[in-house]
Amino acid sequence: MKEKHTALRYLKVQNFKALDFFEIEFPPPRMTVDPDILVMGSKNGWGKTSVLEACVLLFLAAAIGEESFKLGNRYLSTDLYDLLIQAGAKQAIIEGTFEIKNESISVTLTIDKQGNINIEKTQKNIEWFSTSVGYRREIERFWSAMAGLSFDPLILPPLMYFHSYRKVQEGNLELGMLVEKNLPLNRTSRFKLEILHSMMSDANLFDNIDETTAKPVLAKLNQLVKLYTGCRIDKLRPASDSTIEFRIIPIDGGMSFTFDALSSGQKEIISTLFLLWRYSPGIILIDEPELHLNVEWHSGFIKQLYKLAPHSQYIITTHSEDVFSSVDQDRRVLLMKE
Template sequence: MRIDTLRLINFRVFERFELRLEPTLTVLVGRNGAGKTTVLEGLAVALGAWVSGFSGIREDYPIPKSSARRVTAKTSTDLPTESTSYPVRVEAEGQLRDAAGGDARIAWARELRSVEGRTTSGEAVSLRDRAEATEQQLSSSTPTVLPVVAYYGTGRLWLHKREKRTEKRHLKSRLEGYHAALEAASDHKGFEAWMAWREEDRVQRLARAADEGRLLTEVRSPELEAVSTAASGCLEGAQRIYFSANHQELRVDFDNGTSIPFDALSDGQRNLIAVAADIAWRATQLNPHLGAAAPSEATGVVLIDEVDLHLHPAWQWRVLEDLTRTFPRIQFVVTTHSPQVMSSAPAGSVLQLDAEHQPLSGTGTTGNEADTDPLIRHDHPTGSPRALASAAA
């Protein structure tokens, strides 16, 4: 799955807005109020049409009623009046894997026509039909790869997704990987429950082998290894993340020999490892047939607001590279204010939103171009992004 073009009409600050996304990574930058988070919200609404097409998922992520664009005008008495503009519309175009295993073009739209209305799905029926057909394929002998979709907002450290359904019968369903996927909150309790279940299964298999007289010193779990490798690979110095049966909690081992409970990590560490682990377990939950290769083989779209949140400047330099290396087939759309992140972004992946809430002309910028851009330098009056990053490091 990939989204190539997003259009927003009367959606929050945007009257009419169109954005072409890069296939691997798009980094949105701009001043506060330019509309960066709104773009992610629009993408989440678009992706909601896919998630709601599965019978086991009762979440459709409609257009929020508060998202209608507000217009202020003066009356004859010079008193301002405010009105809302409809319809609020989200349009998307992209690619989706078809039944034959190839990539097919697809376009869809969702619309809110009034404050009393509901988000329409008629123009998204093609995507929902694809989801329903994909669900039917899950019971066939042909391996079916489900794309990962996820949204992580700025409140992900203190806002938590709706309580996970931690019963094993839910965790055994592949579609559990879509539960609460597009809520802009954290879900480390979700992957903690999943890792606890997988660890329990691993220990039970080891005990069963001993009862049968088979001497085994270790029983591997490719799924646990996949999540641990992906999450620890995004945090410098981390060796593995695992569920400790002794402590009944998530823990992280570091290469200096220390072992720290997840809840005792710094905000920056918890933020980064929680996002990476959540993406990895969703990839594995949705695609158990891929085993340890799920994080590197799964496709999908992941949205991250302020990807640099609480990260030390040294980690900001590498966060984009770590994410795209660990999940090479996932399309990332992220926002940032960090000069380090901007400067480390690949050529053509940085897109600026101007004061009029529109993308600046051109196909994007590189970190070097961001160094001299007056819009970004205005936000950092003491020097260019690279100079600031060097000083911070």
Template sequence: MRVKRLKIENFRGVTNLDLSFENSQMVVFAGINGAGKTTVLEAMQYLFSWYVARLKSPKGKGLQLDESDITNGQPYCFLKIEVEDCALGADCVVKWSLLKKRSSYRKPVDRQANRTELNDYADSKMELFADNKVHNLPLVDFYSVNRVVDAVPLRVRKKHELGPLDAFDSGLNNSVNFHSFFLWFREREDLENELYREMGKKFLGDDQLEAVRSAIKNLLPGYSRFRVKRDPLSFVVEKKGETFSFSQLSDGEKSYIALVCDIARKMAMTSPQSDSPLDEPAIVMIDEIELHLHPEWQMGVVDHLKKTFPHVQFFLTTHSPHIVTNLKNSGGDTLVALDRGEAVLTTQNQYGQTVDFILNDVFRLKSLRNSVVQKKIDEVWTLLKKGDCTSEKYRKLLGWLRTNIDSADPEFVRIALQEKRIEKGRV
């Protein structure tokens, strides 16, 4: 299952966006705050919530568009998606759309909501899943920026459902605290230990838990053996050979581990008969992938995700140049630079570029310095271009720079060279 095309019209700050994702495995939306990155993911969230709802019930309803979702001054909001699923055979593309029109707008619009193909698709997936024990349900999941590991539940007070449909969030909610993952892991590990006691060495371990453990090793080299310790009761993980309680880890470590484990858990749940659940297709959307991550981890997250989940189509948003500089145009990666709801599909290869290049080219930063220092430097150069390197104003500006920034700053070398050119021209 893969997204082929997404169309957004008049949805919040995005007025007209038509994107093709042919052969794209890793799609990254980059831009400054307010550029429309999260809006694009949330448009997909609305559309896929109907897919999840229809898997659970033929009459299930997903998230409803509201008049507040319509761009100011526009009469309607329209979302459309095209999804490809090769398991369907020759007719492998499914399309569906959502529409919301202002109640005060009386004229007809040349758009309509249509979920007929989606309904048939969801029905066929559930029929295949029920009749064919080796058929899996393609996972779709959304992780908002409101994802935190605020508390780790240790005691299972009631039995939880562990079936494939329980991996789907019925509304693809905007808040994730990962409680369900920890409860699932604890309960699943209790079942695994029970089978160990009954079967001994004949039992090779729980396949779904092994998928989670494998994901941790792939995405976090040096981390392993995530498990529940019984005395004292706690979740623990080995880090470079030393055992740590999960609560002892940094916020970045906890958030990243929980995210990776939750994706692996849900892929294992939706592919119960698969020998390699992490190799199954899925669609995962993550808002601000760099959240809580040190720049060193940001540098590796794209490659680690693709290696660990080779057939997952990821849709990420980011403010981080460290993410962007690891995208390969030739490796199925697509960078979409957004600016006020409009997109520019970059044809230039960003891979391996310096951070300052990415900040300038993708994030449109005019300067890498803080605005006060840059303003002083600009004023100095304005005077130098006029041939002025002796006035009181010039001396005050240069004195301010020498007081406030490092004396080894290369800007002083450039200024000194320009002063010599001016002096030679006066001789």
């Protein structure tokens, strides 16, 4: 039987960024064995990214509250409320309904030009997170990504947002990154930190590093690296500047090489699939996956998502006909301006 996950079932947006009015339902699948997914296709400039950002903001409003928005102006060069509210409008309204276990929670977020935030919820005593540790850092990551300062996705289980400008940052890691809590958001990749943490945990060389999840994490990473590169994880290599390089090696033999030497498409599909597997189940938002995938992976991408994390809800925007047509007709919608 499929586990009950947190899901977004309804969204209505008014005067938010590129959207003057938008309303959509995200119905559960008819059969419990079917994927909980909706793929939205459209032409450039329609506002698909704004739809996903509205989903994120509604979740932050429901789960955390006004604090989520107070962090925004720190990262944005323009006024936050000018950015979020459509030109000429006085306020933006985002409404929606979440499903948490067997409970339905309706949320309304109103933002005006003066910076007033109003949040209304039908249920106030809902536990959205298993732990609240680190949520402030992830909110900062979201706003800095909107400002173009961070390339990491938003990982705030039960919500994950893989924005279109995500990227695995090149560069080596430092051991101190294992314990440093306030690294600059543009300094390194969260994906690489996960790998460093797991490899050091598996070696059992350090105190105060949890090793219970290291083996399954490394096994899953090896599976993905093998599938998309024909390689496996090798070792960590120290550099002269006291940093550490993450190495992989061809399965059929040959010299090891740095993970950074892979193509951007290989790095992105491995990191995206790994992170959503690691932090599922939840609401997974993916903006234009085709920008980060080799063409031959487009048609099989969604099948791979569901194979890795079958108990999550997926809301995906795309320009790719292969991605769009890879789901059943009732699981996709073509967005068009009237």
